[in-house]
Amino acid sequence: MSDVYIVGAGIHPFGRTQERTGLQQGVFAVRQALGRAGLDWRDIQFAYGGSDAAGKADTMVSELGLTGLPFINVANGCATGGSAMFGAYSTIKSGEFDLGIAVGFDKHPRGAFDPKPAEWGLPDWYGETGLMLTTQFFAMKIQRYMAMHGITNRTLAAVAEKAFANGALADHAWRREPVDAETILSSTMVSDPLTKFMFCSPAEGAVALILASEAKAKSLGLPAVRLRAVAVRSRPPGSFEVFSPALDIARGLSPTSIASRAAYEMAGVGPEDVDLAQLQDTESGAEIMHMAENGFCADGEQQAWIAEGRTRIDGILPINTDGGCLACGEPIGASGLRQVYENYVQLTGQAGARQVTGDPRIGYSHVYGAPGVSAVAIVERA
Template sequence: MSDDVFIIGAGLSKFGRQNGISGRQMAVTAIQTALTDAGLTWPDVQVAFGGSDGSGLADTLVAELGFTGIPFTNVKNGCATGGSALVSAVNAVRAGAADIALAVGFDKHPRGAFDPLPAEWGLPEGYGEAGLMVTTQFFGSKIARYMNAHGISRDTLAEVAAKAYRNGALNPNAWRRDPMPADVIRDADMVNDPLTRYMFCSPGEGGAAIVVASESAVRRLGGRPVTIKAISHRTRQFGSFEVFSPAVQGSGEPISVSTDAARAAFEQAGIGPADVDVAQLQDTESGAEIMHMAECGFCEHGEQEEWIAQGRTEIGGTLPVNTDGGCIANGEPIGASGLRQVHEIVTQLRGEAGDRQVDNSPKVGFTHVYGAPGISACTVLAV
């Protein structure tokens, strides 16, 4: 029997501010859309995993979905919540505990920046009083160091964000759907040097769901399956430089949890970064996308300046990145973002992305999520 697991359904809610619609409602919309995509109904699901950062317990969604009695496990793992839920769903199918499993992530964050409490991260209160729980400070300091080390310009930071807004304009589910010139982005109000306000994503709202199935279920159901060639999840090692730990520890260059997760995914899939046709990389701000291009193995450190100037990460480029606008255009509902990435790759590999469709029938896609306090999850998908 094959160990392959397949995505047979993918669904989203709208992303962005949705007055009067709760995070739970967005989750239910995403689940129902994913089930319809798979040609299934809720009673067909045998096990489920899901979570949010601040919008409630996923297992209680059965009140709206139906009391079918299945195991439904709550997952809360920061920005890797959705990816971790998918890991769990895939492993349930691999273990033979279910033929059909579901992963869901959702959130509805208030306006303004995230406000994490130090104690919840194992940190003293003084850490917060010193301002070190402000995530924009971390992202600013990390990309500033990286730009100095590898010759990345402010114009390149702005171009990454401009691409996100252009792609978001082509995505009917995106929050930010108005293109914005790179010079406006570059010259906007500074948040944390060198990052301006339009280079950041915003805490947002949305839900995403993925239905996975065994090979035997796919043979029975048909449809448009996408193979999960690999899925990985890693936490930070000593010597990394992370959110809420913004210092270089040990000697030499900081190591990257994103590199660890991406390397594990490619080894599991038996392919390399050069085989990927379309990618989703965490872009909490535009500097993150730049760093993750190299950390995930798609280019060498410092090559991003040339890549972006040549348009290689555009929809029509050699490695389209964040074709749906990424976090910058969609916002960051923490529980949903990782599964939104998977939804976009499934859509691209099926050839159903409309105006943002990548040319030449992409066959292999990659997703990568990164978040505090140093966690990363990656997938390799193929048709």
Template structure:
């Protein structure tokens, strides 16, 4: 199997950008990735793009150059850009292409995830009676987990405080204001045990990553190549239910993140004990806590001690969400997974500036979770 090297990354800032379209943001992200890699758009042989709001991400070629390349649009909820990454890498590993690009973008209005069940083919009454309110589901999930594994509310607040603090070091983050643990705990309770400042927000942004055959990396760029060792996408064995279902065999099933992480580790020949820095889906503070265990980085319940001791801080033994994660960056769905890869590439290259993990990290993990029950995990290394 051919190695796949990541030779360029580009990130449009996350936030609110007025009338600027998602496609325009995607074009900017592509240009940044091209500049980072040193290759020209004419060198790109194919593209994969994803978005929640934009059906035809391929329209970005109108802005960056109509070269006639094949371009495929994908959507897989919050795992959308992880899917774009996987398909781009697979196209290169198959031998069909030498170099390609994955891009993700979105432009969400406020409240985008609470009032449009039609996006998932659900009847209007799901929204009318409150069932399509993702914060409600996340609160129920976090409440159950924290009770079962003795995770305190203060630990949830510590996660959020850490991510706001990391976001303050990230010039492209949406929320760059730090909040104390007390401020987070005292913010309005949205869905117990999660307060308003423990949640991310839908927003706008775009990201792009350029990949090529590993043996050709030096031909295209002078950057230190970072290798995408694996990407695995999995669903639940009981199917998709999660946010909007009326029944779920919760006790008989486990999260798709568990399946995806195990598959990614196996394919990469790397274990969770080898991970130096991780980017985990933190739609809320509880999600980061849960995903630490589901990706094998710790055992259920160990998060309380690890987080209290600062293990997940930038200078800790297991840095998590060094760029602020979703809590600081917000979530333009189509771009989130590539944002994670962007951060890991900077960390592994030693280019993350004030948020650089010390000790020359060599292995990174990216994990995203897409309702209603799809997860992806990717392993990067030098």
């Protein structure tokens, strides 16, 4: 059993890149990661990769080189990137290999996703009558949460305002212009209480992370973070998920809360030890609810936390320091790896204008998606 390190990272800018396919963006990210680390594709012993809607990752070998390495395709919906990293992490931890890559990429058409009921085990009427929209789920989850825990619309707007302010400082972000809270509140209502600027959009992008064993990381001598925990969990009984025609009266935990607990236990740290966090922010409300589900505060405390700026880059717990999904968009296969990329860049002091100060040591990332899956990774500066 070896500890696992991230010793290199590359990213293709998120947003819309008409001239490159999703696969080509994946290749771009891999080459950038290798180049920054001074490594060659021939050094890479294995790869895990995937996309939700942009092709088969292993075909990248025709661009990157036919070295014969094992390349495992991962297709796990919204957790594709997280699952690729989980695969690479487990492979190195087991001692099978000591240098590998996890890559995720995607390219989605504009607008909301258009799921097919049968693929989700649901009857056609659910989609036909206009109930099968992820946007409705997010709106209804935060609507109830706001009523139960005293969160205001202004707090929703503050989360989006912070995201665009941070995105303006991140080279890889899609939305690079700050947007003020008044504009966010008065933009088109999409699904009450969420306006257009409070939702992220499907997008394009790619991320590659190079993972190494402890011995390999030491011999390479590169800027590195240690992966102290990677936990992927599916939904427990009584959780509230997208595409649910009904919910049990007995409410339960969420996949996020159980993945979070598992990750803290694996890492031997608690939320109080975390210096910065990247939390799934499909919309503003998700970031707010995920602050509590990941253990950073109690339900309702977000109202004060956000008013006091505690989650800004200069706050005590900076959250979504590159603008998160709100500013970067959500290419499903790449989104979770972007969060880990951001923590790697921050903890190795390479974040430039958005660098978190105060010598951050522990970074936390959390990705969530349909039909109820969460992945949490905790990294520590090496």
